[in-house]
Amino acid sequence: MNTPDFSASCPIPISQYPHVLMAHGGGGKLMHRLLEDIFGKAFSNAILDTRHDSAQFTVPPGRLAMTTDSYVVRPIFFPGGNIGSMAIHGTVNDLAMSGARPLYLSCGFIIEEGLPMETLWRVVCSMRDAANKCGVQIITGDTKVVDKGKGDGLFINTTGIGVIEHEQIISPQNVQPGDAVIVSGDLGRHGMAIMAVREGLQFESTIESDSVPVYEPVLDLIKAGIEIHCLRDLTRGGLASALNEIAEAAGVNIAVEQKLIPIREDVHAACEMLGLDPLHVANEGRFIAFVPLKDSERALEILRRHEVSTGAALIGEVVEKTAPLVTVKSTLGVNRILDMPSGEQLPRIC
Amino acid sequence: MKFLDEYRDGDLAQKLAAEIHHVTTKPWTVMEVCGGQTHAIVKFGIDEVLPKQITLIHGPGCPVCVTPLEVIDQALEIAARPEVVFTSFGDMLRVPGSTTDLLAVKAKGGDVRIVYSPLDAVKLAEENPSREVVFFGVGFETTAPATAMAVFQAAQKGLKNFSLLISHVLVPPAIEALMSSPNCRVQAFLAAGHVCAVMGYEEYFPLAKKYRVPIVVTGFEPLDILQGVLLTVQQLESGRAEVENQYVRAVTRAGNQPAQDLVKKVFQVVPRKWRGIGEIPQSGLGLSAAYAAFDAAKKFKLTDHRVEEPAECIAGLILQGLKKPHECPAFGTRCTPEHPFGATMVSSEGACAAYYRYRHHDMKEMAGAK
Numbered sequence: 197m198n199t200p201d202f203s204a205s206c207p208i209p210i211s212q213y214p215h216v217l218m219a220h221g222g223g224g225k226l227m228h229r230l231l232e233d234i235f236g237k238a239f240s241n242a243i244l245d246t247r248h249d250s251a252q253f254t255v256p257p258g259r260l261a262m263t264t265d266s267y268v269v270r271p272i273f274f275p276g277g278n279i280g281s282m283a284i285h286g287t288v289n290d291l292a293m294s295g296a297r298p299l300y301l302s303c304g305f306i307i308e309e310g311l312p313m314e315t316l317w318r319v320v321c322s323m324r325d326a327a328n329k330c331g332v333q334i335i336t337g338d339t340k341v342v343d344k345g346k347g348d349g350l351f352i353n354t355t356g357i358g359v360i361e362h363e364q365i366i367s368p369q370n371v372q373p374g375d376a377v378i379v380s381g382d383l384g385r386h387g388m389a390i391m392a393v394r395e396g397l398q399f400e401s402t403i404e405s406d407s408v409p410v411y412e413p414v415l416d417l418i419k420a421g422i423e424i425h426c427l428r429d430l431t432r433g434g435l436a437s438a439l440n441e442i443a444e445a446a447g448v449n450i451a452v453e454q455k456l457i458p459i460r461e462d463v464h465a466a467c468e469m470l471g472l473d474p475l476h477v478a479n480e481g482r483f484i485a486f487v488p489l490k491d492s493e494r495a496l497e498i499l500r501r502h503e504v505s506t507g508a509a510l511i512g513e514v515v516e517k518t519a520p521l522v523t524v525k526s527t528l529g530v531n532r533i534l535d536m537p538s539g540e541q542l543p544r545i546c
Numbered sequence: 547m548k549f550l551d552e553y554r555d556g557d558l559a560q561k562l563a564a565e566i567h568h569v570t571t572k573p574w575t576v577m578e579v580c581g582g583q584t585h586a587i588v589k590f591g592i593d594e595v596l597p598k599q600i601t602l603i604h605g606p607g608c609p610v611c612v613t614p615l616e617v618i619d620q621a622l623e624i625a626a627r628p629e630v631v632f633t634s635f636g637d638m639l640r641v642p643g644s645t646t647d648l649l650a651v652k653a654k655g656g657d658v659r660i661v662y663s664p665l666d667a668v669k670l671a672e673e674n675p676s677r678e679v680v681f682f683g684v685g686f687e688t689t690a691p692a693t694a695m696a697v698f699q700a701a702q703k704g705l706k707n708f709s710l711l712i713s714h715v716l717v718p719p720a721i722e723a724l725m726s727s728p729n730c731r732v733q734a735f736l737a738a739g740h741v742c743a744v745m746g747y748e749e750y751f752p753l754a755k756k757y758r759v760p761i762v763v764t765g766f767e768p769l770d771i772l773q774g775v776l777l778t779v780q781q782l783e784s785g786r787a788e789v790e791n792q793y794v795r796a797v798t799r800a801g802n803q804p805a806q807d808l809v810k811k812v813f814q815v816v817p818r819k820w821r822g823i824g825e826i827p828q829s830g831l832g833l834s835a836a837y838a839a840f841d842a843a844k845k846f847k848l849t850d851h852r853v854e855e856p857a858e859c860i861a862g863l864i865l866q867g868l869k870k871p872h873e874c875p876a877f878g879t880r881c882t883p884e885h886p887f888g889a890t891m892v893s894s895e896g897a898c899a900a901y902y903r904y905r906h907h908d909m910k911e912m913a914g915a916k
Contacts, residue, residue, distance in 0.1 A: 395662065464547045470662075471637075527556045528768055530591025532904040538883035539649075542636030543662065544895065 206317040207233045216311045221341030234317060235305075235337060238324040243300075243335040251335035253300060256359050261296035263287060264355040272315065272349055274393050276385070276404030279352055280319035282480055284326035285409045286431070287356040292411035293427040293483065295366050295418050296358030298330055303354045304338040308347030319350065330409045332356070358411075362418045368445035370425040375514040376492035377450060378485045380410060380499055381507035382458040383435055387477035387541070388466045397470075401462050408481035413502040417485070422495050426486040430479040433537055436522070437476075438484055440536045443520040452512030452534070453525045471544025475524070476537040486514065553767030554590070562772040563595040566779055573599040574782050575731050576775060577724075577867050579717060580686075580738035581608030581895025582766045588900040590768045596775065603731070603867030604900075606720050607738050609685040610637050610893035611865065612820040615853040617684075617713045618643035624680050624711060624846050625656045631674060633667040634682040635689075636660045641892045644853045664696035664710075671700065671708035680842045683712040688740045690714045690831055691805035694812040697837050709842035712832055715818055717741050718749045719829035725757040729868055734778045736764040736771065739793035746801025750789045758787040765793040812837050821889055822855065822862030861888035864897050871901040878902055 219226040236244070243251050267283040277285075288298045303323070307316065327334055385406040392403055410429075417424060426446075428438045435457070443450050459467075459474045467474045481504060487495050492510055499508035512524075523531040578584060584604040587593050593602050606612055622643045625632035632648070639648040639658065652658040657677075661667050664681050671679035683693040693714065700708045717738060724730055737750060742763045750761045760781035764774030774792045781788060791797055809831070818830025833841050842848075855862070858876050863869040871877050871890070881887040883899050890896035 395660070397662065461547055464550075468547070468550065526590040526768075527554045528559045528590050528592065528595055529556055530594045532589060532591055535903050539640065542639055543660065544635070544637050544893075 206314050207237055213313055216307050216309060216313060216316060216341055218309050218341055218343070221307070221339060227339070231339065234320055235339070238320045239327070239334040239337070241333045241335065243333060251300070251302075253335060255299065255357070256361070259360040261291050261294040261358045261360055262356065263290040264353065265290060266351060266353040268348060268351050269390065270348055271393055272319065274405055275389050275402050277407040277480070278319055278322055279350060280323035281326040282407050283352040283354045284323055284330060284332070285407050285480060287354040288330045288332060288409045288411055289429050289481070289483070291356050291358035292409075292414045293366070293429050294358070294360060295362055295364060295414060295424065295427070296360045296411075297415060298332045298356055298358040298411055300357045301327065301332050301334045301354050302336045303334055303352060305340070306347055306351040307339065307341050308349050309341055309344040311349055316350070326409070330411065364418065364424055366424050366427055368426050368428075368442045371442055371446035371448055371486045371514055372425065373448065373514050373516045374489055375425055375486040376489045376510055377439075377452060377512045377514065378487065378492060378495055378499070379430075379435065379457065379509055379511050380413065380483050380485070380505040381406065381481070382460045382463070383430070383479055383482060384459060384463045384467060384474035384477035386480040387434070388463050390478075391470070392466065397466070399462060399466055403462050403466065406479055406481040408504040410481060410483055410504055413499050413505045414483075416498050416502070417495055420494065420498055422491045422498070423488055424485060425488070428484050430482040430484060432478045434474070434476045434478060435484070436473070436534050437536045439522045439534065440520070442486070443522050446514075447517055447520060449515040449518045449521045449523070450512060451515050451523045451525065451531070455527055456509060456511045458507050458509050472541050473537075475534060476541055489513065550767065553765070553769045555769065559595065559768050559772055562769065562776060566600070566772065566776050567597050569776070569783055570597045570599050570779055571783060573601070574733055574779060575601045575603060576734045576736060576778050577603045577605045577732040578736040578764070578771070579605040579607040579721070580741070580766070581611065581893065581897075582740070583736060583738070583764065583771055584608070584897050585895050585900050586766050586768060586771060588904045592768055592771050600775065600779065602775075604864065604897040605735075605867060606724075606820065606823060606865040607686065607717065608890070608893050608895040608897075609689070609715065610641055611861065611889040611896045612715060612823065613638070613641065613684050613713045613889065614819040614821045615644055615855060616819070616851060617711065619851070619853060620843060620848050621682055621711055622646060622648065622651055623848060624842055625651045625658050626654070627678070627846070629678050631657045631659060631670060631677050631679045632682070633659050633661045633670065633679060635684070637893050638682055638684060641889050642886055664693050665699065668696050668700050668703070668705065668708060671705050672703065675707060677707060679708050681708075681710045683710045683714060686715055686717055686738065686741050687745045687809070688738075688743075690809050690813065691744060691802070694808045697812045697833065697840050698808060700840060701837060709840050709845045710833070711842040713818070714813065714831035715820065716815070716829050716831065718753060719826050720820065721753055723823070723826045723829070724866060725753070725759065727866065729866070732759070732867060734760040734782055735762070736774045736778065737761050739763055739765040739770070739797060742791075742793065742797045742801065744802050744805050746799050747789055747791060747797065748799060754787050754789050760787050761789045763789070763791045763793050763797050765796065820865070822859075822865045856887045859888035861890040861898070864890055871898040872905070874898070
């Protein structure tokens with residue numbers, strides 16, 4: 197995560213303040229130093245550097261898209277990412293689901309007293325790297341410190357603004373019979389990566405999170421003139437929740453086929469072992485696209501050109517206008533219902 | 547995935563199904579004992595490729611479902627104590643007791659943790675000497691050896707802050723209870739492969755003989771289950787009632803001897819109440835006298851109490867194979883996985899939850915047609 201122009205070591209001397217103190221959120225000199233030396237240094241840009249109460253900026257012509265998300269993940273660092281990179285990718289991806297090019301982010305930190313300063317620095321550096329990669333600027337922010345025991349180390353909220361530079365209306369209501377359902381890559385990696393680290397489960401290989409920004413392939417689809425009816429980020433609840441939400445909103449029957457859904461071998465094995473359904477497991481860098489069948493081949497070709505969506509696959513279609521329903525065809529050729537998961541995913545007994 | 551996809555192959559499944567169609571001439575009722583098999587049957591739609599004459603009924607082999615309400619209430623009582631770290635397999639957390647469930651106890655501040663092995667609970671006890679670590683030991687013969695190993699290791703380490711709330715159950719007495727019931731419709735059994743991997747299948751010979759039922763030890767993948775059904779129907783059609791082993795890649799006649807020895811050492815056979823069915827003699831495992839110090843119910847001086855099942859819930863009839871989940875008036879309406887009346891709606895292996903998750907589209911279609 198280190199970049200050449202950036203020191204990997206924390207700019208606030210460890211010997212002085214190895215941990216975040218309540219005073220770092222108290223409005224005085226310590227807070228000023230935290231803002232200047234950590235956030236100001238990492239996120240520096242012309243708008244942020246004015247140090248005003250609110251950021252002032254101009255936007256290019258077009259409709260705007262705005263979204264907000266809060267990030268709470270334990271552990272803060274996991275294979276394939278951390279809470280910081282996730283807080284950038286997640287919000288940028290939500291903007292991308294409107295076909296928006298991400299421009300600006302705000303970010304709010306809620307830090308638990310006692311968080312190692314080095315940890316905060318690593319997270320902030322990783323946010324900076326992720327933001328640079330996505331071409332977004334962090335232009336305003338906020339920091340609060342809460343008492344030890346009142347937080348889980350670090351919570352981050354990011355709000356994003358993006359510009360929509362096309363005329364398409366991308367929305368669940370536009371989904372219609374005959375649409376192809378395309379998934380941008382293999383499923384379930386983020387959820388299983390987190391679960392493996394959190395629960396100390398050891399598999400033969402390390403499953404790393406799929407956390408990546410996906411706006412580039414999306415913007416390419418639009419540029420190529422693909423008629424996109426709907427896009428949906430696959431996060432908590434996995435593919436099953438996303439398909440059900442769209443079936444509900446559009447009043448359609450969506451049919452997918454189990455053997456077409458890409459799932460990596462190690463994720464599949466881990467899910468089998470724990471009695472989880474990979475279609476219910478969380479992702480952080482995957483989306484589904486509904487496009488007319490005639491555009492599906494071309495859409496797949498475009499997606500597969502991008503590293504973040506090389507594994508794109510056609511997994512099913514929208515069958516008809518009906519009471520909302522999602523079905524999945526088993527390897528035996530029998531259709532079953534694919535429901536949203538009930539509550540948290542709990543591993544099975546045996 | 548290797549060693550798994552082979553057993554889910556669609557073409558081979560169709561061939562087996564065709565063979566079953568070919569040999570079936572009369573209607574037959576077969577019970578799959580294990581909840582894991584029920585889950586696979588409903589998930590893959592195995593029953594839908596079988597001849598109409600074959601009825602599969604879903605047996606009581608879901609450990610979450612048959613753990614009695616009283617024991618769940620005891621778990622809730624222990625888990626709410628401030629000094630306790632209560633550890634359990636994941637899917638017990640959502641099972642409703644008479645008033646609440648473990649997830650709600652956790653939300654109110656109880657220290658409830660999911661473990662993947664009972665040995666994780668022993669480790670927790672070692673690492674937290676000032677806390678009382680309790681493990682919720684449920685399950686059939688499959689999980690009993692792991693629980694026994696936890697007790698055995700805790701005893702060896704001299705741990706005083708570790709105990710177990712035990713509600714282990716045994717399969718053969720349940721089959722006996724079902725067969726001796728006057729309402730029994732079952733003509734053959736698919737025995738639970740993983741139970742037999744531990745226990746072998748010697749104990750099924752007297753049952754097959756006494757009740758003249760074919761018993762086929764069966765695995766959990768679609769091809770296993772189809773082959774199990776085929777072997778069963780072949781026996782039924784030719785008037786045989788034998789014990790056969792479909793699951794040869796995991797099960798031997800004698801089973802896993804060291805595991806059985808450990809279970810015998812740590813546990814004793816006791817009468818056990820099954821949720822929805824009632825008490826079955828000699829159908830459970832409790833800690834033997836030598837390990838009684840690890841009994842959480844005794845340690846926390848829990849009193850015996852009787853709790854009535856919700857009157858509307860027909861889980862008992864479902865666990866005995868007398869009703870199908872969708873025949874319950876509350877199914878999918880007032881009783882859902884989010885608001886379960888009974889445990890069969892909670893565990894993913896429970897027949898009601900399996901039907902709800904994979905089958906309520908019939909209902910949705912009806913709703914759409916109105």
